Amino acid sequence: MKLFEFDVTKAKRVTHGGSDFTIQPFVRSGGRCQTALMTLGNNGVIGYHQAAVPQLLVVLAGSGTVCNEEKRHVPVREGSAVFWDRGEWHETRSAKGMTALVIEGEGLKESDILL
Secondary structure, eight states: OOOOOOOGGGSEEEOGGGOBEEEEEEEEETTTEEEEEEEEEEEEEEEEEEOSSOEEEEEEEEEEEEEOTTOOOEEEETTOEEEEOTTOEEEEEEEEEEEEEEEEOTTOOGGGOOO
16 A cells, blocks of 8 residues: 645646636546646636546535536536536636546546446
8 A cells, every 4th residue: 555645735726718726636547547636716717718638527525616618607516527528618616615626538438437
């Protein structure tokens, strides 16, 4: 067994493209898949952008909203998961803070999600 620890205070702050959140990469598996912890504070936002690869956002704590090209914001909370396909435009916002695990990769498909 090998134990790992992380410190969210050392996560990278992202502010480009209208964003305001932190990201801390967790795992990268031979280019097939990678994961990262995203933390949005009060009024945090992962700005409107196009998914470079398929991705799944799993809300671990807090709440917020997500949207796609239609820009109709849908509420998400702890226990919610959202899948965006490659090329899909999307945005994530949180008024009171949210922590999410993002899993993304070329081979990720909606049918891979076991929820």
